[in-house]
């Protein structure tokens with residue numbers, strides 16, 4: 490595999506599981522030293538670090554709840570203390586939410602936006618302090634941001650805001666030579682999809698999930714997290730040097 494990130498340092502929030510873990514794995518395989526941020530799952534984070542270091546890579550795990558910007562600041566500062574620099578922020582910490590309008594509470598709104606939107610904004614703020622020309626930031630949106638799905642308003646809106654954030658921040662960060670983009674994955678086979686996948690079917694639709702996927706996705710299957718990670722690695726690399734402020738859908742052709 491190419492070593493596009495040799496000598497570079499990446500911090501991956503939500504790196505303990507799912508897409509974030511696949512991103513950490515891909516960046517490490519291409520030569521990056523990787524700090525894996527996680528919320529509470531020490532075992533998964535430690536197992537990933539053991540795997541990456543066992544393969545000859547450099548990796549550490551750092552607990553940080555992105556709902557608290559001070560913890561995110563600590564995550565970034567500790568990454569720089571451990572590895573001496575910061576080149577890439579890959580922001581994958583996120584939570585799912587489904588709920589019909591009449592059940593939504595201000596607490597639901599705050600919880601979802603605090604992690605999915607505010608959490609990503611302050612990760613950018615802290616990471617940008619340490620980055621110079623060539624810095625790369627990749628945030629996470631979702632195919633849901635641009636689709637109408639029953640009961641998905643809070644999650645979808647929290648991700649749509651991220652697409653606007655990368656567009657607007659690209660102007661400021663461009664002056665520092667930093668690019669910022671988002672990735673919008675489609676359904677991807679992770680714990681999150683296993684827990685919430687069924688909720689994506691419109692209420693009353695009796696189709697089994699497998700058949701429903703075939704009517705909605707050109708490639709007729711969920712993504713493997715590694716397939717999202719390869720697109721993230723592109724955005725985080727010098728191959729994407731002239732791309733900023735954009736959201737890249739990687740959704741297998743979601744209609």
Ligand SMILES: NC(=O)c1ccc[n+]([C@@H]2O[C@H](COP(=O)([O-])OP(=O)(O)OC[C@H]3O[C@@H](n4cnc5c(N)ncnc54)[C@H](OP(=O)(O)O)[C@@H]3O)[C@@H](O)[C@H]2O)c1
Nearest residue numbers: 503505506507508528529530554555582583676677679681
């Ligand atoms: N899977 C999909 O189909 C899909 C589609 C589109 C977009 N996405 C987005 O892609 C990202 C990753 O999704 P996934 O499916 O890989 O999720 P996942 O399997 O549920 O993993 C979530 C990851 O985020 C971390 N996390 C959650 N809340 C956190 C917090 N407050 N602070 C720090 N870390 C936190 C978790 O840490 P712990 O292990 O410590 O709990 C874990 O590493 C999310 O932003 C999600 O919205 C997913």
